[in-house]
Amino acid sequence: xxxxxxxxxxxxxxxxxxxAELPHYEDKSAVSIExxxxxxxxxxxxxxxxxxxxxxxxxxxxAQLEGVATFYNLIxxxxxxxxxxxxxxSVSCWMLGSDRLSEKLCRHLNVKPGEMSQDGEYxxxxxxxLGACDRAPVAMVNGELRxxxxxxIVKELLGE
Numbered sequence: 001x002x003x004x005x006x007x008x009x010x011x012x013x014x015x016x017x018x019x020a021e022l023p024h025y026e027d028k029s030a031v032s033i034e035x036x037x038x039x040x041x042x043x044x045x046x047x048x049x050x051x052x053x054x055x056x057x058x059x060x061x062x063a064q065l066e067g068v069a070t071f072y073n074l075i076x077x078x079x080x081x082x083x084x085x086x087x088x089x090s091v092s093c094w095m096l097g098s099d100r101l102s103e104k105l106c107r108h109l110n111v112k113p114g115e116m117s118q119d120g121e122y123x124x125x126x127x128x129x130l131g132a133c134d135r136a137p138v139a140m141v142n143g144e145l146r147x148x149x150x151x152x153i154v155k156e157l158l159g160e
Contacts, residue, residue: 009053014039018057028058032068036075045076073127080123081116085157086140089126092133101137101153102126108154122158 010018021034035054040046046054046069055065069075076084087093087102102113106124109117116123132138135147141157149156 009049010039010057011042014042015057018054029060029064032058032060032065033072033075036065036069036072040075044082045079051077073125079116080125081121083122083142085122085124086127086130087113087124088128088130088132088136088138088140090129090133090136093130093137096136098137098139098149101139101149101151104151105153105157108158 017038018031018035021031021038022028025031032054035058036046036051039050039054043050051065051069052062055062058065069077085105087098087105089098089102102124106112109122109124111117111122111124113124113126127140130138130140130145132145132147137149138145138147139149139153139157140146146157
């Protein structure tokens, strides 16, 4: 009975999307990262309850799914703003001032890295590498790469 209750916390749309991914994988556990991404797309982040519901639906342990969720830095295990800004902190970006730019952006939004702004609009997160070292420093805003950032980072990323 308990599994039924938690599984029902997944919406019909989430279950449909997860089921659409299943034929691409040998077993249910292999679809775990896709299932996490689907639920995050609908909810904005993966709560503990969501994680348990996904694990039960896929018939894997919550600990196993937690390992997957915490390995991928684009799966959010706590609430994030509507706009997520990933500032690359790889060596190339760091050497070209990404730390200074991140600080400036956080000051402007009145947040620390990882925090959500008061209005729920923004979260600034460091990310290991965005694979655009030749255009460093770079950031990714809502999945869109923003290369060649300058001290005008607020204007470049927020349009202000």
